[in-house]
Amino acid sequence: MSANRPAWMGKPSPLVKAVKAVALVVVVAVVLFPFWTIVATSIASPQEVVDNGGWVVIPTSLSFHAYTDVFEGGVITHALLISGGITAVGTLLSLVATVFLAYALSRPSIVGGKPVLLAILFTFLFPPAMIPAFLVVQELGLKEDYLSLILPVLVNTFNLVVMRGFFQNVPSELIEAARLDGAGDFRILTRVVMPLSKAVIAVIGLFYAVSYWNSFFTAILYMRSDQWPVQAVLRQYVTQGAALSNTSEVTVVNSPQSTKMAVVVMATIPIIVLYPFVQRFFAKGVLTGAIKSLGKRSQP
Known part of the structure; x- marks a missing residue:
């Protein structure tokens, strides 16, 4: 009975689930990384921003100046x-x-x-x-x-x-x-x-x-x-x-x-x-x- 079902209705294998999970994590990271960089740069000190070439990923000291x-x-x-x-x-x-x-x-x-x-x-x-x-x-x-x-x-x-x-x-x-x-x-x-x-x-x-x-x-x-x-x-x-x-x-x-x-x-x-x-x-x-x-x- 299950052999007659379309491919998209079948239960995915563990490998397929793992690939989907990795792809989802990658897509989320690609989407969130630019926004996180903007937020991190906004709360970094001006000197730290200059020292890092204009962008900060992980600020060492928080500043809301x-x-x-x-x-x-x-x-x-x-x-x-x-x-x-x-x-x-x-x-x-x-x-x-x-x-x-x-x-x-x-x-x-x-x-x-x-x-x-x-x-x-x-x-x-x-x-x-x-x-x-x-x-x-x-x-x-x-x-x-x-x-x-x-x-x-x-x-x-x-x-x-x-x-x-x-x-x-x-x-x-x-x-x-x-x-x-x-x-x-x-x-x-x-x-x-x-x-x-x-x-x-x-x-x-x-x-x-x-x-x-x-x-x-x-x-x-x-x-x-x-x-x-x-x-x-x-x-x-x-x-x-x-x-x-x-x-x-x-x-x-x-x-x-x-x-x-x-x-x-x-x-x-x-x-x-x-x-x-x-x-x-x-x-x-x-x-x-x-x-x-x-x-x-x-x-x-």
Whole structure:
């Protein structure tokens, strides 16, 4: 009986298990080593960093002087608050817009749903270039306004398609039963569809949060230097060095390597802390939504 089973369903031998374990350890080490080097360099003394050529793997003496310098300057603290606000507001607005639009496009009776969907998919294939996007933001009066970092990227096409595919496979019997009870579309969405779609909503929310948190190029284009989020300031630190004073202009200085790595750690930790809370929804939300969406397309 076992001979008829596919190879991937058979019980692996001890040698195969050992090889998988070694490969997993190697992959984890390769992923964690760069991050550990950054953390170790950030807590090493500036002299030790210089003596080791700019990078420290195992610091001999701990020093949190780099973090003290960063917090005392005020630039990073201010930038972290800006990034937190943009991420929170942007993620909320993007989720609301994506959920409403995905639900509307998932209903077969919606008027003009297919042309709207094709127009949205067109933007996925041909995204706007930098200069037209800049001119649109400028003409709308959004330059040096934080809305310029949110409104142009409010709805991501990939996220919309995944969520629409998930909504399409909510049992139609539940929706029809709710309609018979007198519920409208808004109540059906909030009371029936969304409670059944917590996994995909959590994953899409994570995608939006990471995107807003890591965005820096549009901030450099549209905002003054004292309005930059943490990723834009981080780029300034790492590539050129930046003054530790919170002024309207970022002055270029020679920041120690340990200070630069401290900024990298502070910009990375929020996402690392957030990810475990939604990790359990990740595979379920993305794979289920994508597979259901492909299944719908394959049907005649």
